Amino acid sequence: MTISTTTATSDNNFDYIIIGAGLAGLSLAVSLLKNKITGRKRILLLEKSQQQYQGRTWCFWENGADWWDSLVSKTWSIATFYEGTRQLAKELAPMKYKMVHSDDYRRYVFNILRKQQNIHLLSRDVVDCKDLGTTVAVHTEEGLFFAPLVFDSRFQLAELERHKGHILYQQFIGWFIKSEEPIFDPQKACLMDFRATQDTHVSFCYVLPKTAHEALVEFTIFSKQIYSDQYLQALLTTYIDEHIDTFSFNVLGKETGVIPMTDYAFGSPSNRIIPIGTAGGCSKPSSGYTFTFVQQHVKHIVQQLAQDRLPLPFHKLQAKRFLFYDRVMLRILKEFPEKGASLFFSMFHRNNANSMFKFLANQSTLWQEINIFRKLPVLFFLRMAWREIVRDK
Known part of the structure; x- marks a missing residue:
């Protein structure tokens, strides 16, 4: 046409x-x-x-530049991840997080x-x-x-109310904070810090430093229901108290939001x-x-x-296989939220950042995807994948 x-x-x-x-x-x-x-x-x-x-804020990884590059307020070449007592630092080259x-x-x-x-x-x-x-x-x-x-x-989120498939809500609350002490490393972006309770929903914080004194600290959850801003704020303040090494800081700005995570067509x-x-x-x-x-x-x-x-x-x-991968992951995050932190951390720990970013952008090859999956709990993923296949019949 x-x-x-x-x-x-x-x-x-x-x-x-x-x-x-x-x-x-x-x-x-x-x-x-x-x-x-x-x-x-x-x-x-x-x-x-x-x-x-x-x-x-809109954050993304990119290799090279586009017309919006003059609007980028900060880039990072190293990403860090935390889960329990484990920590990881990844060089992002040739990508940059922006x-x-x-x-x-x-x-x-x-x-x-x-x-x-x-x-x-x-x-x-x-x-x-x-x-x-x-x-x-x-x-x-x-x-x-x-x-x-x-x-x-x-x-409108109400459009999802009649959907019988998978629905989670990515909720976040972020504070732009300024500390009196130089506590941040502006070269490193913490993309996922899972040192929070994971019982009822996947919970993590990311810390994006602009300078040694200023950073966006944002708490995010993947949940079956939409929680109040007060609930998210309590999680954020607890994280700052426990993991941000500062005695005094000012909140320069705030942001909140809800993004649907769903296989809705x-x-x-x-x-x-x-x-x-x-x-x-x-x-x-x-x-x-x-x-x-x-x-x-x-x-x-x-x-x-x-x-x-x-x-x-x-x-x-999009290739249909990427939606299938997403459906399997949504099922896991919905039914086994306590496994989410370990799975995300392991994917970045056992694969190079370039492969992971291509996979998350739906631009990876089938061989790259097989290489990522074989380093995860294979039997568990196969069981979840089979349940998705059966659901389609």
């Missing part, structure tokens, strides 16, 4: 409509503009309220968008989208807009309404890391549009 659009000219007709100005919506908008073909199209970006966006703050990202992208006459930014609450055959009608509280293609980043009944971001399944079911997968999907979308082809939903771009 080709799109065959001509540049829209009427006030409420566009070539592309993007709903939501979060990571996915802004990444798509700026990438469309950077392409010499799609950059000439008439684009509408709808956001419910630009003032209510909750700032957060941090971008959403405020910097949004400021940069909006500065570009506001200079372009062919992109329109409107604060509107979208009520509904309907495929009319050759175009999509986007209903807002203040009127209708039309486009042959709509990219929709709206997602994200999609749309219409080929002309393409879900993006978390709504499009760009959060890896077993680990998250949304930034990496959003950029993969955006790159595909722009390439397809530049060739007048219909972009595919994100899940159709």
